[in-house]
Amino acid sequence: MTSSFVHEFRNPLTSIHGFVQLLRSENPQLPYLDIISNEIEQLKFNISQFLMLSKKEIVSIEMTSFSLNDLIEEVLSFLYPRILEVNVDIQKHYLHEISIHGFKDEIRQVLINIIFNAVDVLKSVKNPIIQIELDITENSVIIDISNNGPKIPEEMVDTIFEPFVTTKKSGTGLGLYVSKNILEKHGGTLTCQSNDDWTTFTIIFPIL
Incomplete structure (x- = not known):
């Protein structure tokens, strides 16, 4: 249905x-x-x-190797009109050139979901900032996407990845839920930390 x-x-x-x-x-x-x-x-x-x-559609056909740096730039270009409208300062810290193996379309959707949400919560913030940090350790690839928008209440941080839970008046509450499921399918994780200064979504991919 x-x-x-x-x-x-x-x-x-x-x-x-x-x-x-x-x-x-x-x-x-x-x-x-x-x-x-x-x-x-x-x-x-x-x-x-x-x-x-609804389990009716698979976004990607096969797993491929692709540049995570290039994919982030592609997503920022796609979201540029919205970023410009809100006048967000995008601060990028790419410590390495990193390639990963996975479903590129699905990872693109995860990045769009998180960055678009960040832009959306910054509409009423003076001097809005989004920081994107990309790093790699011996075992993992780490992406931190932070914004200086309103703090997410502690009680919501624990439930924000559940379906239909949202802090936005017009949100579906599915973006973060789908994103978490996609990353778990890739063997990764998606977590959130929020305080009065920054809200950070952390994506971790294992290095296979």
């Missing part, structure tokens, strides 16, 4: 995306088309979360 329900949303989105592309080709100077396209892509990712939750 979930799969049928979600496909009813995906089909008109595909049509809208096609007409946006047509408008872009006929009116290249028309403003806001990039924002519309990126919002449509975000809706598609939300739809994919519902489909993954």
Whole structure:
């Protein structure tokens, strides 16, 4: 039922995306088309979360080796209109060039979920900052994604990865749940720490 329900949303989105592309080709100077396209892509990712939750769709076909550094840059480029709208200062600390083996589309979705959520909570913050740190140890690859938004209440930190739990008024409460499941499928973990200064989501991949 979930799969049928979600496909009813995906089909008109595909049509809208096609007409946006047509408008872009006929009116290249028309403003806001990039924002519309990126919002449509975000809706598609939300739809994919519902489909993954229903076990009806596998986002990636096979595992590949890919650059984690390049994937983060790709995600930041994808989210750039939203980052620009909120005027977020993205601070990157890549201590190494790192490649991992996994389902690239799924890891991309995890990064989009976490960074998009971070941008969203910074809408009302003065001097909003997101810090992305990428490091590697003997046994693990570690990604820390931190924002200086409001502290997550302690009682929510313990439940934030459960389905339909969200701190956002318009959130589905599925992004972090799906992200955690994806990372666990890769043998990794996703955790959160939050205080008055920073909220940090830590992703750890084992080095196989």
